[in-house]
Amino acid sequence: MQDGRAPRCYPGTAIVTCGSSTKPRTEHLYRLQLNNFFGMPKNVKSPSFAPQNNALKISRNSMSIEVESVKSSRSESGRQGGASRNGCNTQTGRHVIASQGEFARSRSVFERALDVDPRSVQLWLSYTEMELKGRNVQHSRNLFDRAVTLLPRVDQLWYKYVYLEELLQNVPGARQVFERWMQWEPDDKAWQAYIKLEQRYNESDRASAIYERWVAIRPEPRVWVKWGKFEEERGKLDKAREVFQTALEFFGDDEEQVEKAQAVFNAFAKMETRLKEHERARVIYKFALSRLPRSKSASLYAAYTKFEKQHGSRSALESTVLGKRRIQYEDELAQDGRNYDVWFDYARLEEGALQDLRDEGTSADEEEKAIGRVREIYERAVGQVPPGGEKRHWRRYIFLWLNYALFEEIETKDFSRARQIYQTAITLVPHKQFTFAKLWIMFARFEVRRLDLPAARKVLGAAIGMCPKEALFKGYIQLEFDLREFDRVRKLYEKYLEFDPTNSSAWIKYAELETQLEDFNRTRAIFELGVAQAQISMPELLWKAYIDFETEEGEREKARALYERLIGLSGHVKVWISYALFEAEAMPLPRSQREEDEGEDADEVPMVEGDVILARQVFQRGYNDLKSKGLKSERVALLEVWKTFEEKNGSPDDVAKVQAMFPIVSRKRNVDEESGQVVEEWDMVFADDERESNPTTFRFLQMAHAWSQARKTGQGASVLSGFTAASNPSATETHRDDTSDVASSNGDEDS
Template sequence: MAEPGGYNQTGRAPKIKNKNAAAIQITAEQLIREAFERQGSVQKAPRQKVLDGEELSDYQMRRRREFEEGVRRNRSNIGEWLRYASWEESQQEIARARSIYERALDIDPRNQTIYIKYAEMEIKNKNINLARNLYDRAVTILPRVSQFWYRYTYMEELLGNINAAREIFDRWMQWEPEPDAWNAFVKFERRYNEIDNARAVFERFVFVHPEPKTWLKWAQFEEETGNTDQVREVFGQAIDRLGEEFMDQHIFISFAKFEVRMREHERARAIYKYALERLPKAKSQSLYNQYTIFEKQFGDKDEIESVVVTKRRMEYENLVRQDPQDYDAWLDYAWLEESAGEVGRVREVYERAIANHPAVLQKPLWRRYIYVWLFYALFEETIARDIERARQVYLLCIKTIPHKHFTFGKLWLQYAWFEIRQQNVDAARKTLGQALGICAKDKIYRGYIALELELREFDRVRTLYSKYLEFNSTNCTTWVEFAQLELALGENDRARALFELAVDQAVLDMPEVLWKAYIDFESSQEDNCDRTRELYERLLNLTDHVKVWISLARFELSSSSLERARAVYERGFARQKELGLKEERLALLESWREMEQENSGDVEAVEKRMPKRVRKRRELEDGSLEEYFDYVFPDDSEQGSRFKLLAKAHLWKQKQAEEG
């Protein structure tokens, strides 16, 4: 026999023999619907009707016994105490209900619900003094619970005890509650038109909660009362009290909008500018947007441009604050201030920039730094028109540079030209002489020479060139320029002597430039072909470059005859063949062919000597093969037979292709 619960005596579930689905399926939805339908048919127990005083006494005794038993079993169940007290109140047993509330407070004296229900009962039964005492107990024990204070002040205000309510608010504010409590106090005073009292509350309010929104509420209050001067006083106190560290852009925006409402547009503009100069960009985006809108409405073109300058100024301030050695940003910042036309601001930016000199001795970093000095001096000279200050900038910059490690020729030259513009030639020469003594370099020599050339002091120029060549005798450009100077002065012998000294130097950086200049000089002289031809021969003894042979051939063509030019080409071709330079031989033949074409010469003879371009293969170091092009010359004896064999092979291959 199966036991209750579907299990048999062995404790195992009975086996189900038929596991097929039932004919009638019952779903969960159907079960829920039937349960809901049957729920409405449940008969509720009828409420008990009390017919006389004895039944009422018996009912009350039974209910009290139940409540007492409930609170005895679980004294900490405050809900049970509240139901007990509420039932006694419903039976008009106020004293008993009060006793129950007191017993509950003995158990949990900090329970807010007990105080609220207790006070509501006393107020409902018009026991005002008892309710007042109860609220006083509550705010004494729990002064941080705001709803007790709200109910206490509301009760006194309903009773018309305005002074008592104000005293309660004063007691409450001594605990420095949240802003909503202060706002309630202000609204209380405004309801009774106590403007001075409300202002005094705001003064205490902003001291306890100095947030920007508190100041804005105070300013709005003063504006609503129509006290314009007091509004400005409030905004002024807010700016002073908060300081730049805790200042909020909305303070300035509200202040400026107030001035706009008062039609004080200049005051509003001054407020916007003051704020934008002091607040960082990250905290002033809304401020800038409002300023732009303001200028579009009430400003002119200059003021709108000032808005743009102010925004860019904020951007540059942010850049230089992040990287004080970003000299490009400093220069852009200074140029911005120059465009604004404020000399004092420009000087301030330049002074701040030059105070951040590079920490390491690397010339690339110092180069951007020196440019800041140069633009500073240029600003003082051309815009500020303070010549003495510009001179001091140059001198201080020269003292700042570590000349033992590196120098900047541009700085010395700029200072020298500055003194020239001030008609102080001796100071300019002294400066460049000092530069050559401290840190001689090519740029300073060239700049000094250019200066003396402008002054037409040719003896000084000769002296400087001599010193320059002693300093660096390998520079061919210097030799050429010195010789060209003498040539321009009509001193041909001096120029020729300089060229001779130059070509005799053991080391030259660009000898081809020097030789070309020397040859051009000699060829420019009248009836001086022999000297030029001699120079070419001297140069060919030093180098066999194909361009020298071509140049000599062109010279012979222009100065003598076509036959002499052909002879030069023949010599050059033979020399290049001797050296085994095939590409140079080809270049020489192409130039020769061009000459013959220009002069209607024997082009066919040159064409016969032109090489054939053939494709070959060669083995590389890694064993792979590489294709390249080679030139086979007809007059090359050692390759003549090979050339003929290749020609025959080419003809045979062409013939096979035609037959196929």
């Protein structure tokens, strides 16, 4: 053979050889030789010869199995390049041979199979297993040695080899195998297995040396962390610190390397925390976080936050939470830079941090740095200008400028910078398309706080001249009103009404101003100008304000005249109701007739009682007007208020009179000409309408009302019989459907 060993031969024969230099015979010749060798009489009856015959049969079977094994190995090599399809049968044959004590033959079979496929891991494992079952330990060692030499990258062979040596209590041998294995720089599991071997035999120094070799070959953060934890667990704290420090020196201060070494920093800090060295741990955390961008250190920040919650002070914890929130906001802004809600939250976060520093009494440098961070956030935020020229995109954005200006004015007292912020924001807004009144007004209010009234008026004047709108006029008017510049307020109202004469609210506010100034003639003139406008928004509000003004002044005649004018213009049911109630209500004495007595309380104003009769007349006029217009639902609404009025101010007869005016809800059936189907229609039938148009129906409605009232008092049956008897046959036949409908409606005159 190639390794110098003698050829293997089967015992008891010189015909079959198996040396590597012997040329393999064909299967036919091999079987022929076996038949000649085992050629014996088949019918042997001599008892003395039976044992020999049985032995020969066993040998014949063994040789046949061997032939099948060689044949199978050759055929498998040709078809699959060494992969066994009939491996179970082949290995079974080998183990049968071994189980019969024929180890030499079994080895021969395995050797021939290895000649065919020397890289079959399963073949090597089966070979060694056979030897171990036969307690041939040295053979197994030799086989493992040959296997790992041929296949050094197959970890399974190394693990079996090491396990064998340790099982035999040959620790130096196992260590030697590991050393051979480590020369091939295997994966981490192999190094870990080597270290565990040394730990099982309390060889901690050897394990530490293995860790050192491991990190030299594969300097990954997880290896450094495992080494440091190992040194900590065995009580070598200085060595553990040295390991972590060496790891940090190895990775350096580069951002990318520090990001990679976050696990090392975290493990180092946690070790110091377990050792009660909280300041050391805090320094480690801060050192790492100061060299990492906020977006790449989320996990380390989380660990630091947890550390501060457990062992830090309140200020340190707040600082940690602050850093974590910064990372969160930066991540959100990286996804959408125009998310203005996040910018608001971010700016408030930094402003809160600044306030906390001031409350703690920090140094001027720290405070200046905090102010710089706030300004940086605002500058980045206002730099995200909305796209397009639509106002809805600018609504949230413009408040960033306003908050920025307020921060500079209130927190930093940098008034020139605040003024510059307002001016920049005004320049940025496209005023030809839209404007923001709040921006102009807050700028003007800022100038007022700086005691520069001309500058404030100049700002608002420019705003009205450039882009006039209602909010700007209101803001400017309120400013002058607060300054008690009433002449300027009047001029502004005049400009306001010139800009929008259809705005009823402007007319009302202008009149209220004159009322407060007790210039009642100007008030009436303003109201008259307002109601005289051909087109005005919500004129009912202006009329109501005018009437309320005259009522407060005690001018009943003037208020009555206004009601009459308003009825002539609209005739709405609400106007009639308000007019009627106005006549019944008490009102103050006219201002011209009020004379304050010396002993009389000035706060008490003498009142003039209303006229109930005039109120009833107005109700009746309104009812007749609505009746003439054919407005049935409006008539019902007026009757309901009228009934409530009579219940409060009238007699039972007055209430009954109004009650009799309520309609009856009737149901009519008509045949649709197009579809031919019966259609039901609901209608309100008023008694006075039927009295004029159909006296018979009026009599019917009277009886229906009587039946409805009697049913409420429990006498419905007798009244209903009288009603039936009183109805003539023709009327009953004509209105049969209506009668049933009235009965079904239960006489609910409030419907």
